[in-house]
Amino acid sequence: MKHIDDIQKELKAKDYKMTPQRKIIIDFFLKHPEKHLSAEDVFLEVKKINPDIGLATVYRTLELLADLEILKKMNFDDGKFRYEFSNEEEHHHLICLGCDEVIEFENEVLESLANVIAQKHGFKVVDHQLKFYGYCKNCTQKGKDYI
Amino acid sequence: MKHIDDIQKELKAKDYKMTPQRKIIIDFFLKHPEKHLSAEDVFLEVKKINPDIGLATVYRTLELLADLEILKKMNFDDGKFRYEFSNEEEHHHLICLGCDEVIEFENEVLESLANVIAQKHGFKVVDHQLKFYGYCKNCTQKGKDYI
DNA sequence: TTAGTTGCAAAACTTTTGCATACGA
């Protein structure tokens, strides 16, 4: 599990500074490693701690952290990017079309698949993303509409 | 291979009308089933045929066709949605981070994976999306930077 | 005839940027 000091070192190594604003944002993700939040979501959360923080700062910090591969920038097709802490095992997402919940699942199959693809198309794979869209347990129970 | 008449029937069945604007847009996708175009891209293409068409009409038509599952709304993380004709075999995408090219590839492994997931999480899968990010043959050849 | 459709312009959203000020190391 990463600690804020590790991240501070990573920042320093590239001549970035650790500011109070960055610290708050990083702390938040460290405490909520399972969340997939948009810039706006993060903004609202960190405002609770420092009401003076600006939205642009949040955007710039998220971009910085994604560049450093501390966060992962994701897209769940709802018109905005979301960020999650990238210190976890590889996992993928089940996206519920009923309630927009995002459920994580782990899977190992894809590494070997990536190799096959790479060979066949002369494509150097550096990342991949697998998403299943459907309806979660709750929604299938309520939802005659969905089935 | 779908024909425009089939689509016209699908529209009529739901009390939608076949307008010249819609026809032009559908024709374009029928003729270019391999393209992954944004609303703006489509707008520019159809303007060549009918210069009076409005961008809002393009957006509304694409949304309609996606609802009818004639087009598929996709996201390649470049900040806008793209649409492709959904009459083809299942396939997935290799997205080149060097030149933004999108290459299609086919794969069968995922159906069975979907079943496993569904059972494990009580999740009813209705669609899925697999994307590999990396560098295409061209970019790996030019690109010392990428490797 | 009339319900659905269009084009335009304005609005809504998310994200980026310019710039003067503030601040971490």
Next chain:
DNA sequence: TCGTATGCAAAAGTTTTGCAACTAA
């Protein structure tokens, strides 16, 4: 001190919406 970072406001880019005029069936 000095280069980086911040907050604000404005700008940019994509998508949506209100509305009067229009049109397919």
